[in-house]
Amino acid sequence: MRAVAVRYLSVSPLKLVFGLLGLAILAFIGFPLVKMVLSSSPAALWRTLLEPEVKDSILLTLYCALLTTLTGAFLGVPLAYLLARHEFPGKRVIEGLVDIPVVVPHSAAGIALLFVFGRKFFLGGLFHALGIDFVGEVAGIVIAMLFVSTPFLVNAAKEGFRSVDVRLENVARTLGASPWQTFFRVSLPLSWRSILSGSVMMWARGISEFGAVLILTYHPMVAPILVFERFESYGLEYTRPVAVLLILICLVAFVALRAASGWGGRK
Amino acid sequence: MIKIRDLSVDLGQFLLQDVNLDIEEGEYFVVLGPTGAGKTVLLEAIAGLYPIKSGRIWLDGEEITGLGPERRGIGFAYQDYVLFPHLSVRDNIGFGLRQRGRPRGEIRARVDELAELIGISHLLGRRPGTLSGGESQKVVLARALATRPKVLLLDEPLSAMDPLTREELQRELRGIHERFRMTTVHVTHDFEEAIAMGDRIAVLGGGRVVQVGTAEEVFRRPNSEFVARFSLAQNIFRVNVEEGQNGLGVISLGDTRISTSSERRGGLHASLRPEDILISTEPLHSSALNSLPGTLNEVSDRGSTVYLTVSVPPDFVCLITRRSFEEMELRQGMQVFITFKASAVHIF
Numbered sequence: 029m030r031a032v033a034v035r036y037l038s039v040s041p042l043k044l045v046f047g048l049l050g051l052a053i054l055a056f057i058g059f060p061l062v063k064m065v066l067s068s069s070p071a072a073l074w075r076t077l078l079e080p081e082v083k084d085s086i087l088l089t090l091y092c093a094l095l096t097t098l099t100g101a102f103l104g105v106p107l108a109y110l111l112a113r114h115e116f117p118g119k120r121v122i123e124g125l126v127d128i129p130v131v132v133p134h135s136a137a138g139i140a141l142l143f144v145f146g147r148k149f150f151l152g153g154l155f156h157a158l159g160i161d162f163v164g165e166v167a168g169i170v171i172a173m174l175f176v177s178t179p180f181l182v183n184a185a186k187e188g189f190r191s192v193d194v195r196l197e198n199v200a201r202t203l204g205a206s207p208w209q210t211f212f213r214v215s216l217p218l219s220w221r222s223i224l225s226g227s228v229m230m231w232a233r234g235i236s237e238f239g240a241v242l243i244l245t246y247h248p249m250v251a252p253i254l255v256f257e258r259f260e261s262y263g264l265e266y267t268r269p270v271a272v273l274l275i276l277i278c279l280v281a282f283v284a285l286r287a288a289s290g291w292g293g294r295k
Numbered sequence: 296m297i298k299i300r301d302l303s304v305d306l307g308q309f310l311l312q313d314v315n316l317d318i319e320e321g322e323y324f325v326v327l328g329p330t331g332a333g334k335t336v337l338l339e340a341i342a343g344l345y346p347i348k349s350g351r352i353w354l355d356g357e358e359i360t361g362l363g364p365e366r367r368g369i370g371f372a373y374q375d376y377v378l379f380p381h382l383s384v385r386d387n388i389g390f391g392l393r394q395r396g397r398p399r400g401e402i403r404a405r406v407d408e409l410a411e412l413i414g415i416s417h418l419l420g421r422r423p424g425t426l427s428g429g430e431s432q433k434v435v436l437a438r439a440l441a442t443r444p445k446v447l448l449l450d451e452p453l454s455a456m457d458p459l460t461r462e463e464l465q466r467e468l469r470g471i472h473e474r475f476r477m478t479t480v481h482v483t484h485d486f487e488e489a490i491a492m493g494d495r496i497a498v499l500g501g502g503r504v505v506q507v508g509t510a511e512e513v514f515r516r517p518n519s520e521f522v523a524r525f526s527l528a529q530n531i532f533r534v535n536v537e538e539g540q541n542g543l544g545v546i547s548l549g550d551t552r553i554s555t556s557s558e559r560r561g562g563l564h565a566s567l568r569p570e571d572i573l574i575s576t577e578p579l580h581s582s583a584l585n586s587l588p589g590t591l592n593e594v595s596d597r598g599s600t601v602y603l604t605v606s607v608p609p610d611f612v613c614l615i616t617r618r619s620f621e622e623m624e625l626r627q628g629m630q631v632f633i634t635f636k637a638s639a640v641h642i643f
Contacts, residue, residue: 195377198344201364202371203391203442213390217381 061275068272076269082254086277089251092166093234096173097227100181105223108185109215113194126182129175137175138243145171145244168244173234180229188222189215228285235278296320296478297341297446302350304340306333309502311340314350316497316504321476323469325493327483327513329525332499334482335373338448341480342369354445365394370444374451376431378423384434385410385419391442409437412474413467429460436471449481453488465491486526490514498522515568518643523566528641529602529612530567536560536642543584543637551607554584557642564643569614571639574603575632576623584637587611591629594620605633 076082110116111123129137145152145162152162162168192215200210216223238252246253251274259267302314311333318324328334339345341352343364351360359367378387386393388409389402397405410416413433423431432452439447452468453461469492472479483489489496490510497507500521506513517523523531532548536559539545544555546565555565573579578586589611593604601620603613611633625631 193377195373196379198339198342198364199371199373199377199438200379200390200394201344202342202367202369202444203438204365204394205390206363206365209394213394214379218379 064268065272065275068269072269073273073276077273081249082270082273085249085251085254086273088166088169088248089235089274090277090281092169092173092250093231095166096170096177096234097181097231099170100174100178100230101223101227104178104182105185108182109189109211111182112186112189127179129177130179134176134237134239135243138172138240141171141175141240142243162244164245164247166245166248169241169248169250172240172244173237176237176240177230177233180233181223181226184226184229185219185223188219188226191222192218224288225286228282231285232278232282235274296322296355297480298353299341300351302337302340302352303348304333304336304345305348306336306502309333310348311337311499311502314504316507318478318480318495320478323472323479323481323492323494325481325483325489325496326499327486327489327493327496327525328499330484332484333502334484334499335450337499338371338450338480338482341446342371342448343367344371368442368445370439370442370447372432372435372439372447372449372452374454376423376426376428376435376455378426378431378434378438380423382423383419384415384421384423384426387423387434388419388437388441390438395442405441406437409441413437413471427460428456429464432456432464433467436468440471440475440477445478447477447479449479451483452481454483454485461488468492498525500525516641516643517566520564523564523641523643527569528566529569530572532565532609533562534565534642535562536565544642546640548607548609551587551609553587553640554637555640555642556637557640559642566641566643567611567635567639569602569612571635572611572613573634574605574613574615574619574623574625575634576625576629578632579634581634582636583634585640586632586634588630588632591625591627591631594625594627605631607633 077086107122107126111119111126132140142163143149145155145168147153147156147161147163155162155167160167162171196214196218197210200214201207205213236252237250238256241250242253242256249257251270255267255271255274258270297316297318299314299316303310303312304314314337316324326334326337336345340347343359343362347360351358353359354367354369364371378384379390382390385406388406392402392405406419407416410419413436415430415433415437418426418430418434423434426434436452449468453464456464465488468479468481471477481492483492493510495507495509496513498505498513498521500519506518506522508516513522514526517526517528520531532546534546534548536544536546536555536557538560539554542558544557544560546553546555573581573583578588587607589605589607591603592606592610593602595602595604596617599617600614601617603615603620603625605611605613613633
């Protein structure tokens with residue numbers, strides 16, 4: 029017990045230097061957030077929240093991010109399972125492709141999406157014939173969010189599936205489970221925390237997306253675009269409460285979902 | 296029961312090839328081989344879990360080569376107690392029955408029956424993470440048995456256990472086998488475990504099945520240097536066997552000549568098990584034809600037994616009990632005599 033206490037209390041030069049460097053980066057992240065949150069009074073925040081434009085914009089953002097996450101989970105989790113469990117030609121290329129949205133400038137990503145989903149282009153034209161348009165529509169917000177945030181879910185789910193011992197799946201098969209049953213009764217329940225964690229990251233990334241959404245759907249306005257527009261039109265003071273609200277909502281939802289994904293202890 | 300013909304499996308580094316086995320109904324069959332020999336993969340191929348390169352497998356006369364694992368009726372128990380961590384012990388055991396859509400009452404009754412038989416009734420409400428190694432392996436067995444498979448495949452079921460638990464589980468496995476008379480294929484790298492458990496043993500080495508036979512056959516009459524070494528015959532010599540008197544074969548090892556009752560002649564291998572050699576401080580008057588003087592060069596203490604290396608030359612490794620070793624007051628450098636029967640010298 030005493031040895032353990034000494035181990036925690038002793039400060040080696042390495043611990044000290046690394047600790048100070050860590051503090052610097054934490055302060056860099058935390059200071060602007062805290063300063064901005066503290067700079068707006070609760071009354072101002074409440075008034076801002078009651079503005080129809082702000083309220084609608086935040087709800088639209090949350091709704092689109094949720095729709096994006098559900099779409100991403102539906103399409104991305106199967107891909108993550110294939111990548112985690114199987115070797116096939118071109119696998120590395122596919123893994124690279126999944127990661128590309130992380131490195132592509134998001135305004136460029138918006139342009140790229142416009143070239144495919146714009147009404148003048150093949151896929152956009154096809155969807156238009158089915159009554160679905162993307163430019164200036166909620167669907168445009170969703171595909172913009174989906175493009176930039178998919179890597180977070182696919183990679184987290186892939187790691188989750190990889191952490192499940194493949195022999196558990198093998199045993200399930202010998203016990204009479206089909207590949208589908210094995211997936212839903214063994215693989216998925218054992219990797220749900222990673223998938224949920226990836227979904228939280230995807231959802232959060234979707235909420236914060238600006239560049240790609242800006243190109244595809246300026247109106248109706250998601251919260252980050254509203255912040256940008258108010259800043260451009262009215263300046264810092266008028267923008268601040270909206271930005272603070274957005275940060276607070278994201279933080280609360282993020283912390284709640286992360287806590288939920290941690291329930292039940294370790295696998 | 297299980298018939299395997301010309302089975303080849305690509306293991307990346309090497310091929311497991313031309314595996315031909317016939318395992319009888321109700322037999323306890325052990326596949327023995329060093330680590331990395333492809334034993335687990337062979338089991339997985341039989342279970343349909345590992346893709347095969349070529350060959351065919353039959354179970355009860357029905358070809359199962361192309362069937363999925365869920366349709367083969369084969370129970371599988373991996374080493375390291377692979378239990379579903381998100382399910383209770385009861386749900387682990389009942390997993391296979393649930394997949395088959397059996398009624399809840401039947402699943403409950405079957406789980407209770409098996410748990411009682413294996414002595415794990417008190418564990419049914421627990422989670423796998425709270426079980427000891429021995430308890431986990433019993434649950435693994437119960438789960439594999441619950442669906443009444445035609446064949447039970449056991450992948451090194453005793454390897455990760457302490458000696459006491461291993462003894463207990465060996466008895467448990469034999470007991471279960473006696474009770475159900477279920478065809479069982481047990482994979483191990485432990486020669487003593489194979490001898491203790493197997494009705495017959497297949498030795499796997501160099502990507503092939505090198506010998507199949509009863510424990511006695513593999514132990515006493517290895518057919519290759521690999522099997523002789525793996526079965527710890529210890530005294531293995533490349534020899535030329537010539538015709539001697541009274542139909543015996545004679546082997547020259549330098550200036551040392553030894554007799555063998557084997558009928559094989561020519562350039563071959565000879566093996567002699569360490570426990571078949573008697574060691575004494577005076578020449579023994581016995582019916583054994585081989586009695587040689589030598590110097591005790593090396594003593595290797597194994598607890599209840601002691602390995603002794605006696606230089607005749609060549610060197611012979613002998614095994615005696617610790618008690619004999621102490622009673623004879625043997626010391627390194629002592630002049631001793633080794634004695635063994637001509638029938639103990641196996642030629643292959």
